[in-house]
Amino acid sequence: MNDRAEDSAERKMQFLFALRSKGVTDARVLTAMEKIDRGPFIRGYFAERAYEDMPLPIACGQTISQPSVVGLMSQALKVSPRDKVLEVGTGSGYQAAILSQLARRVYTVDRHKRLVREAGEIFRDMDLTNITAVTADGSFGLPDQAPFDRILVTAAAEDPPGPLLAQLKIGGIMVVPVGQSDAVQSLIRVTRHERGFDYDELRPVRFVPLVEGLGRDS
Ligand code: SAH
Numbered sequence: 001m002n003d004r005a006e007d008s009a010e011r012k013m014q015f016l017f018a019l020r021s022k023g024v025t026d027a028r029v030l031t032a033m034e035k036i037d038r039g040p041f042i043r044g045y046f047a048e049r050a051y052e053d054m055p056l057p058i059a060c061g062q063t064i065s066q067p068s069v070v071g072l073m074s075q076a077l078k079v080s081p082r083d084k085v086l087e088v089g090t091g092s093g094y095q096a097a098i099l100s101q102l103a104r105r106v107y108t109v110d111r112h113k114r115l116v117r118e119a120g121e122i123f124r125d126m127d128l129t130n131i132t133a134v135t136a137d138g139s140f141g142l143p144d145q146a147p148f149d150r151i152l153v154t155a156a157a158e159d160p161p162g163p164l165l166a167q168l169k170i171g172g173i174m175v176v177p178v179g180q181s182d183a184v185q186s187l188i189r190v191t192r193h194e195r196g197f198d199y200d201e202l203r204p205v206r207f208v209p210l211v212e213g214l215g216r217d218s
Contacts, residue, residue, distance in 0.1 A: 011051045015067065018053040024071030028079075032101035033071055038064075040122050041092035060112040060215060062208055064092040065154060069205060071098075076175050076189055076202055077150050079103050086145070088138030088164070088210070089154035093119025096131050099152065106131045107145050109138040112215035137213055141167040148172060155210040156185045168192045177207045 016034060024030060039050040041064060046056045055066045065073075073095070079085060079102040087096050090110035096119065099106045110116050113135045120133045134142065138153070139161045146167035153164065153176035160176050168174055172192045179185030187202040 015051045015053075019068055019071045022053065022068035022072070024068060024075060026071075026075040028102055029071050029074045029098070032074070032098045033067065035101060036094070036097045036126070038067060038094055040125070041094040041097070041119075043118075058092045058115070059118065060115055060217065062091050062112070062115065064094055065207070070095050072203070073152060073154070073175055073187065074098055074102060076187070077152055077173055079150055083149035084145070085150040085152065086138075086142055086148045086164075086167070087152045087154065088141075090115055090119050090133055091154065093122050093131075093133070095152070095154055096133070097123065097126065097128055100128045100131045103150070104130065107134065107142050107148075108132070109134045109136045109142060111135070111137055111211060111213065112217055114215075114217050135214065139163065139210055139212065143167070150174070151176075153177065153210065154207065156205075156207040157210040160188065160190055161210070165190065165192070165197065170194055175202075177205045 042050045042056055053068050055063045058064050083103045084105045085099050085103040087108040090108040096106050096108040116133045116135045123131045141163045147169040149169055149172050151164055151174040156177040156179055170192055174190040176188055177185045178188045185205050187205045189200040191198045
């Protein structure tokens with residue numbers, strides 16, 4: 001191996017080690033995170049920190065989540081290869097790319113048109129053809145494509161949004177950070193049953209808030 005290949009192999013090993021040590025143990029999730037390079041999802045000044053287990057700033061004042069949180073959320077969602085998944089909050093597109101390895105079909109929505117466009121370009125470059133990225137206010141879900149087997153919200157809501165609960169199949173699972181924007185938030189897993197919903201509190205998290213309406217660039 002030349003020096004560069006050795007550096008990148010070493011970086012990848014450390015990246016996967018950090019994930020495991022933070023509790024990401026699901027084999028399919030780890031394989032997906034080994035395969036999808038986080039580098040292209042971070043542009044500019046912070047690009048060189050792509051392999052650290054840290055959230056980083058992206059365009060439109062948003063953040064790409066910490067890799068271990070992406071791993072833990074993907075694992076909590078219990079995605080199966082036949083699932084149709086909705087992600088609310090495309091951001092950089094990294095989480096959607098991970099989901100694309102776990103699911104049959106991924107729809108991802110963001111209120112910022114620029115983020116959707118840039119993520120779409122990366123999906124094309126990486127040949128991730130089972131992802132559709134849409135500019136929309138995701139608190140209303142994606143009625144045209146509903147219902148979903150799995151829904152992942154990557155922005156914090158005060159409560160799990162009603163339209164998203166309604167677009168979840170019976171037996172479906174939604175993972176969503178819940179709480180006031182800057183105060184304590186909890187990651188919640190909602191499971192839909194024939195006659196209602198079960199709520200599990202998973203862990204404390206910190207996400208940017210779910211905001212109503214489209215971004216000013218849209
Ligand atoms: N999952 C992303 C990180 C998400 S950051 C990643 O992997 O990089 C949260 C994102 O939620 C931001 O991009 C923000 O624009 C988006 N967002 C906030 N409120 C929204 C809403 N109502 N509808 C759709 N997207 C929203």
